[in-house]
Amino acid sequence: MDELPGSMGTSASLALRLGQTIFASASLLFMCLDVEFYSYTAFCYLVTVMGLVVPWSMTLVVVDAYSVFVKCLPRQPKIVIILILGDWVLSYLSLAAACSTASVTDVLLDAGASYCPAKLCSRYQLSAAMAFLSWFLSLASSLFNFWLLPSL
Amino acid sequence: MDELPGSMGTSASLALRLGQTIFASASLLFMCLDVEFYSYTAFCYLVTVMGLVVPWSMTLVVVDAYSVFVKCLPRQPKIVIILILGDWVLSYLSLAAACSTASVTDVLLDAGASYCPAKLCSRYQLSAAMAFLSWFLSLASSLFNFWLLPSL
Numbered sequence: 001m002d003e004l005p006g007s008m009g010t011s012a013s014l015a016l017r018l019g020q021t022i023f024a025s026a027s028l029l030f031m032c033l034d035v036e037f038y039s040y041t042a043f044c045y046l047v048t049v050m051g052l053v054v055p056w057s058m059t060l061v062v063v064d065a066y067s068v069f070v071k072c073l074p075r076q077p078k079i080v081i082i083l084i085l086g087d088w089v090l091s092y093l094s095l096a097a098a099c100s101t102a103s104v105t106d107v108l109l110d111a112g113a114s115y116c117p118a119k120l121c122s123r124y125q126l127s128a129a130m131a132f133l134s135w136f137l138s139l140a141s142s143l144f145n146f147w148l149l150p151s152l
Numbered sequence: 153m154d155e156l157p158g159s160m161g162t163s164a165s166l167a168l169r170l171g172q173t174i175f176a177s178a179s180l181l182f183m184c185l186d187v188e189f190y191s192y193t194a195f196c197y198l199v200t201v202m203g204l205v206v207p208w209s210m211t212l213v214v215v216d217a218y219s220v221f222v223k224c225l226p227r228q229p230k231i232v233i234i235l236i237l238g239d240w241v242l243s244y245l246s247l248a249a250a251c252s253t254a255s256v257t258d259v260l261l262d263a264g265a266s267y268c269p270a271k272l273c274s275r276y277q278l279s280a281a282m283a284f285l286s287w288f289l290s291l292a293s294s295l296f297n298f299w300l301l302p303s304l
Contacts, residue, residue, distance in 0.1 A: 039262075040255075040258075040259060040262075041255065041258050042255035042258065042259070045255075092244075092247060095244060095247060095248055095251075096247055096248070096251040097251075099247075099248040099249075099251045099252045099255075100251045100252060100254070100255035101255075102252070103192075103193065103194035103197075103251075103252035103253075103255055103256050104255050104256065104259050106192075106193050106194065107192060107194070107256050107259050107260070108259070110191075110192075111263070
């Protein structure tokens with residue numbers, strides 16, 4: 001079995017998964033530590049999607065860490081297909097959430113300080129930026145695992 | 153060469169491409185017939201992306217129609233890869249544009265009639281819905297062509 005960097009069970013994959021977990025959690029925290037996010041559908045959607053991404057990535061961090069530090073786990077085609085599909089769906093959802101949040105924040109910034117105090121708005125922007133980074137890493141994971149598929 | 157329905161050069165593919173062209177043009181028209189779209193970044197982005205999707209899909213409508221009605225064109229792996237990549241990138245861009253437009257419209261609806269007269273807002277909503285449909289068809293085209301790739 002070749003060791004393609006970034007595919008499941010390698011240290012590059014562990015780094016990607018850690019990045020996803022950190023960015024998704026950061027996005028969630030920036031949005032949720034403020035209590036006003038319920039008033040906009042896009043922000044609720046971001047919280048829902050990031051609430052899906054965080055447990056998914058954390059599970060895979062544990063699997064990859066076990067595979068790297070303890071014992072290399074066998075790669076089964078079915079599991080790799082589930083991983084690819086999961087990453088792929090989550091990457092579409094994260095992109096949608098990040099774009100919605102970014103555009104709503106942009107509109108709120110235009111609308112002026114009454115809708116969006118400077119402190120809150122920069123927090124929304126940070127949250128959207130973290131969601132974009134999380135999307136990018138999910139996409140990378142999905143592509144690397146996809147590359148692995150024909151060799152199985 | 154097997155005739156997978158939906159892959160390049162079949163009548164199903166022609167239908168998908170026609171659908172993409174129609175929905176993308178409708179999305180563009182609903183947005184552009186109104187002169188106020190410059191004031192929101194998300195709407196400008198939608199117009200840009202749909203302005204890319206329309207010529208791309210129209211070119212492929214012509215290619216597919218030629219292939220179906222006149223003479224079956226040979227499928228070259230390089231061209232199929234370009235098609236898959238193009239559809240894939242455009243489907244990500246369309247999804248991002250559709251989500252941004254939908255969420256901005258939602259915020260404008262909440263903000264009340266001064267920001268968004270009922271007639272304009274329903275037009276924005278239609279535009280976002282058409283962009284979602286266009287995204288879905290691009291994704292389908294990309295997947296069908298992708299399925300074809302290993303057989304080449």
